[in-house]
Amino acid sequence: MPERGGDDERPLPVGGGRCYGRPMDVPTEADVERLAAALGLPLEPGSAAAIAENLAGLLVYAQLFVEFPLPDDVEPPPVFRL
Amino acid sequence: MSVGADLTAAGIVDAIRIRRTSARDVVTGVLDRIARRGRMLNCFTRVLAEIAIADADRIDRIVATGGDPGPLAGVPFAVKNLFDVGGVTTVAGSRIHAEHPPAQRDAAAVAALRHAGAVLVGCLNMDEYAFGFTTENTHYGPTRNPHDLTRMAGGSSGGSAAAVAAGLVPLSLGSDTNGSIRVPAALCGVFGLKPTFGRVSRAGVVLFAGSLDHVGPLARSVRDLALAFDAIQGPDGADPDCDARPAEPTTPGLDQGIAGLRVAVAGGHFAQLAEPAAFAAVERVARALGASRRVTIPEVQRARAAASVITSTEGAFNHLDDLKRRAKDFDPMTRDRFRAGALVPAAVYLRAQRFRAWFAERVREVFRDVDVVVAPTTPYPAPPIGAPRTTTVDGVEVVTRGHLGAFTQPWSFVGLPVLSVPIAGLAGAGPLPLGVQLIGAPFMEAHLLRTAARLEAEGVVAAPIAP
Numbered sequence: 331m332p333e334r335g336g337d338d339e340r341p342l343p344v345g346g347g348r349c350y351g352r353p354m355d356v357p358t359e360a361d362v363e364r365l366a367a368a369l370g371l372p373l374e375p376g377s378a379a380a381i382a383e384n385l386a387g388l389l390v391y392a393q394l395f396v397e398f399p400l401p402d403d404v405e406p407p408p409v410f411r412l
Numbered sequence: 413m414s415v416g417a418d419l420t421a422a423g424i425v426d427a428i429r430i431r432r433t434s435a436r437d438v439v440t441g442v443l444d445r446i447a448r449r450g451r452m453l454n455c456f457t458r459v460l461a462e463i464a465i466a467d468a469d470r471i472d473r474i475v476a477t478g479g480d481p482g483p484l485a486g487v488p489f490a491v492k493n494l495f496d497v498g499g500v501t502t503v504a505g506s507r508i509h510a511e512h513p514p515a516q517r518d519a520a521a522v523a524a525l526r527h528a529g530a531v532l533v534g535c536l537n538m539d540e541y542a543f544g545f546t547t548e549n550t551h552y553g554p555t556r557n558p559h560d561l562t563r564m565a566g567g568s569s570g571g572s573a574a575a576v577a578a579g580l581v582p583l584s585l586g587s588d589t590n591g592s593i594r595v596p597a598a599l600c601g602v603f604g605l606k607p608t609f610g611r612v613s614r615a616g617v618v619l620f621a622g623s624l625d626h627v628g629p630l631a632r633s634v635r636d637l638a639l640a641f642d643a644i645q646g647p648d649g650a651d652p653d654c655d656a657r658p659a660e661p662t663t664p665g666l667d668q669g670i671a672g673l674r675v676a677v678a679g680g681h682f683a684q685l686a687e688p689a690a691f692a693a694v695e696r697v698a699r700a701l702g703a704s705r706r707v708t709i710p711e712v713q714r715a716r717a718a719a720s721v722i723t724s725t726e727g728a729f730n731h732l733d734d735l736k737r738r739a740k741d742f743d744p745m746t747r748d749r750f751r752a753g754a755l756v757p758a759a760v761y762l763r764a765q766r767f768r769a770w771f772a773e774r775v776r777e778v779f780r781d782v783d784v785v786v787a788p789t790t791p792y793p794a795p796p797i798g799a800p801r802t803t804t805v806d807g808v809e810v811v812t813r814g815h816l817g818a819f820t821q822p823w824s825f826v827g828l829p830v831l832s833v834p835i836a837g838l839a840g841a842g843p844l845p846l847g848v849q850l851i852g853a854p855f856m857e858a859h860l861l862r863t864a865a866r867l868e869a870e871g872v873v874a875a876p877i878a879p
Contacts, residue, residue, distance in 0.1 A: 384752035
């Protein structure tokens, strides 16, 4: 169960847009434990499920812009400026 | 003589300059109000009475000797507790930072207000590390909405909005990453300005998500908001993201009206999934401004998604060391969201930043033909403290807290200036206020303040002290 905080809203389904590669997998508790270990992030027993659910929400979000085709010349600005 | 809670910052300055009152009397009155109402609202986490009285006495001495006490002479203000205040520990809504040593000096925006003569009276409650829209802080307790104590003040600058709405101070500072000035300003019924990205220095502020963070003022009048903004805007070499563009004072042109400004209403995403009262507020503002044109911003849902991923990722890496060493000391409201953000692949984060560059260009195209866009601030009035995780809007289930930022997040994502104006008396909202966003082109805060001043003069928007 994700925490009750702010920016964790699941997006609504959005149509259109090409998908490059297959959609990202829904992360499991085991995925979270492996990723956390690789990062050196200790997890207390029983905490992986809630993190996995929050991460899954972020990856659902991510799918929305990962699948959106961008021109090759669009670069991530090193510092965001208008 | 004593000065009432209903006096604006501008009114206080005038009263002090003509010696109708003293800064000490003003500040003493404010400290008394905080003592009487502050505990119930839980908006202050620290009151700086001794420092405030000493500063007030300094202002009075300047006035007594015929000196210039500054454009905000004797105006009491308070700041979200992520702003450094010299000699005070910056807790940023957390238990972990409460163990840090006191700050060496004031944050740039705090120093600027004090330099302008304003008197700092305390530090205000917030969501831990600014990660939330509600100020339901587990460590320090929830801040209560002055219009209904059972309801949220909004967040993450909830203390900043509640303190102003209740008349405890006429002015406060907050920060805004995805809506954290505008959401609480709307729910508490005050004016809140999120300036252009880079317009106000963030030096001395505990950042949440550095590429999205802004700081700005909240007030009960447009003139007060402009006075505060003019005091804090401008370049600062201590903040690498602060723009080199010189300050452009907005107060002198505040009463110019809106002649020549092209105003449009945001459609599409911004006309969906909100309670009728939120749309009624927009229509009321649009009618007053004679705005009949609608504009549509493309791909707003993807923009929100990218903003959320950038926020979670940058936020997690700001606190990674503490997440590794002492995760148990984080607020349960933020802990697992931060840890999930730490696990987002770098390729996804960079893709979000690339999408952001694309989206910024689409928004820029809209502002070639328009000067001010009108949109709701929140989709509904303040929910109850401890509200269920989801709620239903227009037949669709949404996340109660996250959806509060549905209309604010897309604009801050691309750094545009936004002013949330308060409206009350809307059918379906009861005594609770709502907000309407006025969005402008980069560095065009003056357009927003002029528009808000016109709405205020016509009585369309107002921020009376919560009873």
